[in-house]
Amino acid sequence: MRLLSAFYHLKHTVLIYGIMNAKIKIGDSVVVKNDVRDADFPDLLLAGFQGRIIELSEDEDGNELVDIEWDSQSLRGMADYVSLCEEEELDWTTCTLFLDEVEPTEARDTPEDVRNVANELLQSWLWTDLGEQGKRIAAVVKHADPDDEMEGFEAWQKHLITALSFPFEAEVSELPESDKLKAGEVVKVKGFSQPDELMGVMMLVNSPRGHFEYPLCDLQTDNTKFQQVLEDYNIWYAEC
Numbered sequence: 155m156r157l158l159s160a161f162y163h164l165k166h167t168v169l170i171y172g173i174m175n176a177k178i179k180i181g182d183s184v185v186v187k188n189d190v191r192d193a194d195f196p197d198l199l200l201a202g203f204q205g206r207i208i209e210l211s212e213d214e215d216g217n218e219l220v221d222i223e224w225d226s227q228s229l230r231g232m233a234d235y236v237s238l239c240e241e242e243e244l245d246w247t248t249c250t251l252f253l254d255e256v257e258p259t260e261a262r263d264t265p266e267d268v269r270n271v272a273n274e275l276l277q278s279w280l281w282t283d284l285g286e287q288g289k290r291i292a293a294v295v296k297h298a299d300p301d302d303e304m305e306g307f308e309a310w311q312k313h314l315i316t317a318l319s320f321p322f323e324a325e326v327s328e329l330p331e332s333d334k335l336k337a338g339e340v341v342k343v344k345g346f347s348q349p350d351e352l353m354g355v356m357m358l359v360n361s362p363r364g365h366f367e368y369p370l371c372d373l374q375t376d377n378t379k380f381q382q383v384l385e386d387y388n389i390w391y392a393e394c
Contacts, residue, residue, distance in 0.1 A: 182207050184222060184256040192249065195238060200249070203228040204259060206268075208248065218253035226267040229275060236275050247272050270297050284389070290382075291390050303394055307349035310387055314355065314370075317383045320345050324359070328372040334363050341366075343373065354391050 178184070185204045192198040205228060209221035224232070224247060232246060239246035247268075274296040281288030294313045298305040326339045335341070339361060347356040353369040360366075371391045375384060 178207065178210075178220070178253070178258060180207050180210060183225070183259050183261040184220065185259040186251065186256055190251065190255045192235075194242070194244060195235070198235060200251075203231075203249075204262065205249075206261070206265075210253075219250055220253050220256060221248055221250050222256070223248050223268065225261070226263045226271040229268070229271045233275070233278075236279055240276075240279055269299075273297055273299055276300055287386060287389065290386050294386070295390065303354075304349065304351055306390070306394055307351075307354045310390070311346060311349055311355050314383065314387070315346070318380055321360075322375060322377050322380060324373040324375040324377075326368070326372065327374045334366060335359075335361060335368065341368070341373075343375075355387065 183204060183206055186200045186202060188201045190200045192200055203224060205222040205224040207220050208223045211219045211221070213219055229247070236246050238244075274292075277292045277296050277298070277300060278289075280300065281292045284291065295306050295309045298309045300306075321342045321344050323340055324343050326335050326337055326341060328337060341359040341361045344358045344360055344365075347358050347367045350356050350369070353371070355370040356367050357370050357373065358365065359368045359373075370384070371388055373384070375381060
């Protein structure tokens with residue numbers, strides 16, 4: 155009787171486990187169980203972290219594995235983890251765990267939320283060495299993909315629309331490709347043109363020779379109201 159009871163219990167457990175596995179699929183949300191730690195950083199407890207399954211596989215011993223992309227709320231609690239992973243050139247947006255280390259749960263954000271928070275964390279880490287200036291830069295480009303320069307240019311233009319007022323005077327700081335403007339010449343900046351994929355934020359400027367488009371990165375101003383934001387942009391542009 156005890157043998158039959160034990161067999162029934164084992165069969166029931168296997169059945170329930172199999173049903174759970176059958177229900178888990180790519181795109182599902184899962185939460186990490188208690189006492190689970192990161193394989194690369196054993197001091198990091200992953201319990202309660204949540205994300206979406208992006209891949210199901212097995213290791214060489216046949217153990218079932220899940221690749222998880224962390225959700226935005228989990229990412230926001232990973233500031234120190236981000237720094238550790240970036241220093242070791244490891245991916246901190248995903249993690250591979252054994253299937254029995256996670257359990258199904260309800261999603262609490264959207265993939266767009268994940269993208270925005272991941273970009274924000276990476277931007278903060280990229281500019282942390284610049285102190286307060288780095289914080290200002292990161293705040294401007296926090297939702298821009300660091301690998302997409304045009305997204306960065308558009309983020310800066312959106313910020314500069316509120317930070318600048320027109321017209322203001324600026325000096326051409328670099329020798330232009332065109333002979334219509336000269337290095338050291340003072341021009342009147344009238345507004346924005348469309349961002350250029352190479353030259354970044356473009357400005358509409360007036361000079362005695364006419365009206366031109368000119369890259370913001372090659373303009374300097376003595377206007378104290380605008381110096382800081384233009385210096386921030388130029389530092390970002392030089393590094394992007």
